[in-house]
Amino acid sequence: MRAVLVDAGGTNIGSVRYALQRLGADAELTSDAARIRAASHVILPGVGAAGPGMRMLREAGLVDVIRGLTQPVLGVCLGMQLLCERSEEGDTECLGVVPATVRRFADIPGFRVPHMGWNGLRLTRCHPLVAGVREGDAAYFVHSYAVPDGDYALAASEHGTSFAAVIAAGNFMGMQFHPERSGALGAQLLRNFLSL
Amino acid sequence: MLSRRIVPCLDVRDGQVVKGVRFRDHVVVGEIVELALRYRDEGADELVFYDITASPEGRRVDREWIERVAREIDIPFCVAGGIRSVDDARDVLHAGADKVSINSPALERPALVGELADAFGVQCVVVGVDSLRDDDGEWRVRQYTGDPSRTRALRKPTLEWIDEVQQLGAGEIVLNCMGTDGVRRGYDIEQLKAARAVSRVPLVASGGAGTPVHFVDVFREADVDAALAASVFHSGDIGIPALKKELRAQGIKVRL
Numbered sequence: 274m275r276a277v278l279v280d281a282g283g284t285n286i287g288s289v290r291y292a293l294q295r296l297g298a299d300a301e302l303t304s305d306a307a308r309i310r311a312a313s314h315v316i317l318p319g320v321g322a323a324g325p326g327m328r329m330l331r332e333a334g335l336v337d338v339i340r341g342l343t344q345p346v347l348g349v350c351l352g353m354q355l356l357c358e359r360s361e362e363g364d365t366e367c368l369g370v371v372p373a374t375v376r377r378f379a380d381i382p383g384f385r386v387p388h389m390g391w392n393g394l395r396l397t398r399c400h401p402l403v404a405g406v407r408e409g410d411a412a413y414f415v416h417s418y419a420v421p422d423g424d425y426a427l428a429a430s431e432h433g434t435s436f437a438a439v440i441a442a443g444n445f446m447g448m449q450f451h452p453e454r455s456g457a458l459g460a461q462l463l464r465n466f467l468s469l
Numbered sequence: 470m471l472s473r474r475i476v477p478c479l480d481v482r483d484g485q486v487v488k489g490v491r492f493r494d495h496v497v498v499g500e501i502v503e504l505a506l507r508y509r510d511e512g513a514d515e516l517v518f519y520d521i522t523a524s525p526e527g528r529r530v531d532r533e534w535i536e537r538v539a540r541e542i543d544i545p546f547c548v549a550g551g552i553r554s555v556d557d558a559r560d561v562l563h564a565g566a567d568k569v570s571i572n573s574p575a576l577e578r579p580a581l582v583g584e585l586a587d588a589f590g591v592q593c594v595v596v597g598v599d600s601l602r603d604d605d606g607e608w609r610v611r612q613y614t615g616d617p618s619r620t621r622a623l624r625k626p627t628l629e630w631i632d633e634v635q636q637l638g639a640g641e642i643v644l645n646c647m648g649t650d651g652v653r654r655g656y657d658i659e660q661l662k663a664a665r666a667v668s669r670v671p672l673v674a675s676g677g678a679g680t681p682v683h684f685v686d687v688f689r690e691a692d693v694d695a696a697l698a699a700s701v702f703h704s705g706d707i708g709i710p711a712l713k714k715e716l717r718a719q720g721i722k723v724r725l
Contacts, residue, residue, distance in 0.1 A: 284562035284589055291540045291565065321590045351590075380669075385694060387592045387640050389671045391472045391514055391724040411472060411724045413545055415567070415592040417640075431470060454545045454567060456509075 274467060276300040276314040279339070281329045281352070285453065289318045289349060292453035296464055304333040314467055315342055319351030323375065323418070324363035326351055339368055345469040346370075346445050353440065353447025354418060362418050371442045373420050384433035387417045392450075394428040394438050402446055402465050403427045403439055410458045412438065412450035419449060472724040473688050473716070474514035474695035475709055476673065477702045479504060480521050481550075484534050487521070488703055498703055501534050502541050508702070509544050511709040514724060516542070517570065517643075517697060520550035521615060532564040539565020547595055550615070554581070555588050562589060570643060572597035576612050576623065576630075579637055586638025591670075596639040600627040600660065601647040608660055611647060627660070632667050642668055643697060645675040653679025653701065661691035673697050681707060681715040688721045 276293065278286055278300045286302060293300050300316060301308065309315055317339070319326050330336050339346065348356045355367045360375035367375070378386045391411040396403060406428065419436035422429045426437040430449075439462075440447045446466065452459030479486045479501070486504050487495040498504065505516055518538070520531070535548060548561045549570035558569045575582050575596055585594045599611040601622070608627040613619040631642055644664050646657035656677045665672055671694040674687045678698035687696050701707040713723045 284559070284593065285567070287536070287563060287565045288539055288567070292543065294540070295543070321588075383692075385669065385671050387670065388471065389592065389641060390474050390694065393470065415545070415640075417591065451545070451567075454543060456543050459543060 274298065274313045275311070276316060276467065277309055277312040278302045279309060279315060279317045279335065280304045280333075281317060281319050281326050281355070284321065285350070285451065286318050288451075288453045289316060292459065292463060293467075296460060296467070298467055304335060306334060306338045309335070309338055310342070313344055314469070315339070315344060315346045317346065317348045317352035317355065319349065319355065321351055322362055323351065323354060323360035323365040323367065326355055327365055327367060330355070330368075336368065340370055343444055345466060347466050348445070348447040349453070350416060350449060350451055353449055354420060356440075356442075356445050356447050357420055360418060370445045371420075371425055371440060371447070373423055373425065373437070373440075375418050375420055377418050378432060379434065381433035387415055388419070388432040389415045392430045392432065394430055396428050397422070398427045400427045400441055401469060402441055402462065404465050405461050406458065412448075412452070412455040412458055414450045416449060420447070470722055471694075472514065472722050473693075475512070475684070475712065475723070476515045476517055476695050476697040477508045477513050477709075478517040478519060478675070478697050478699040480519050480699070481534065482522050484531065488700065502537050505538050505542050505546070508709070509542055512713055512725065513544065513709055515544060515695070516546040518546060518548050520548065532560055535561060535564035535566055549595075549597060555584050558585050558589065558593075562593060568593050568595050568641070570595035570597050572599065573612050575634065576610065576625075579633065582634050582637035582639055586640070591638050591640035594639055595641045595643060596634040597643045597645060598627060598630060598634075599645045599647055602660070608663070614647065628663060628667050631664055635668065635670055639670060641671045641673065643673040643675055646677060649677030650675070651700075652677065655679065655683040656687040656691070656696070658686060658690050661687060661693055665692050671695065678707070681712050684712060684716060685719045685721065688716070689719070
């Protein structure tokens with residue numbers, strides 16, 4: 274196994290790497306196309322905004338590289354949103370490997386945005402990525418934009434509305450929450466991903 | 470459904486966790502990573518580390534201990550104290566912190582809040598507000614509260630400041646109610662309710678926790694998203710597992 278972390282300027286890259294190290298795995302941080310193509314698993318972390326995230330991928334010449342990957346790819350938080358077709362955040366065209374549009378949480382009284390904290394998962398589809406996850410297990414979220422619930426969702430969560438918490442479309446997968454900050458559940462999910 | 474968060478706050482000085490009045494009589498309570506892991510194991514939802522040396526001495530936060538915490542801990546943590554610029558915040562976030570919290574520097578230069586939000590996203594930007602009720606009944610902001618000899622009472626009403634920082638890009642507000650802080654008689658429900666009414670982003674209550682009932686009250690009556698406390702956790706007077714059990718028994722959603 275040779276996993277890599279794609280450097281798209283996210284501030285959580287270090288944390289994701291440490292989480293992998295806690296599992297006894299390591300991942301090189303790279304923006305080199307050849308090394309990304311040669312990896313067994315590719316992780317696209319990301320904290321920040323969609324526009325700057327896509328701009329970094331474009332400037333590094335990685336947009337088509339990522340679109341063309343056939344090995345397991347995992348987007349975390351913003352990384353998951355970048356896998357979608359578009360994001361309402363800055364009206365940004367994204368990678369387009371998951372058929373969805375990222376939308377901002379609506380203003381609903383009592384539901385604060387950003388959606389910040391531990392929220393329960395509702396399993397919607399069987400998949401090895403969510404093996405061992407139990408209904409209601411809580412993960413740590415912090416985001417203002419979300420991918421709507423849909424066929425690609427493996428798990429959903431609720432914040433005024435239902436949204437996709439874990440997704441998979443072929444080899445492209447994503448987690449809206451932060452597995453690196455979601456305790457034992459997060460470790461389990463990362464382990465599942467590395468086992469694919 | 471989103472759980473209400475319980476957030477222990479740890480004061481850090483020279484790489485160790487200390488307790489005492491913020492700038493006097495410090496006693497070392499323990500090693501940072503060890504205490505962080507203990508709170509994680511007990512069920513803390515998030516941790517706040519307040520670097521009490523960096524802030525008043527004009528020093529930047531030491532990256533070394535933040536990296537050590539980030540390597541070991543698998544719950545989110547925020548670093549406060551000593552963050553005055555986008556570069557300071559980048560250092561802290563790249564070292565592995567999930568959020569940065571700014572207080573006095575935001576009052577010195579409110580544009581800093583927006584600069585941080587643009588650079589890292591609003592979800593990383595916490596604004597801490599120290600507030601006290603003045604004789605005329607108005608809650609107003611205090612600055613440099615870390616050092617009693619430098620603390621200043623500002624004319625800015627607390628609720629106006631809370632509104633302003635949200636417009637600038639704060640993703641979370643920590644309201645430290647100084648009138649109830651340190652006396653363990655409960656959170657300042659009245660002030661927190663007023664702050665809640667003007668907060669569209671998550672609101673964290675701080676100052677006054679003494680018993681589990683105080684947590685029940687602040688979640689139920691002031692509808693805050695999280696409750697922060699320090700001394701009751703460090704002293705062991707309140708254990709987080711027992712606190713969460715009590716909250717759940719009272720119908721408050723928590724992560725067990």
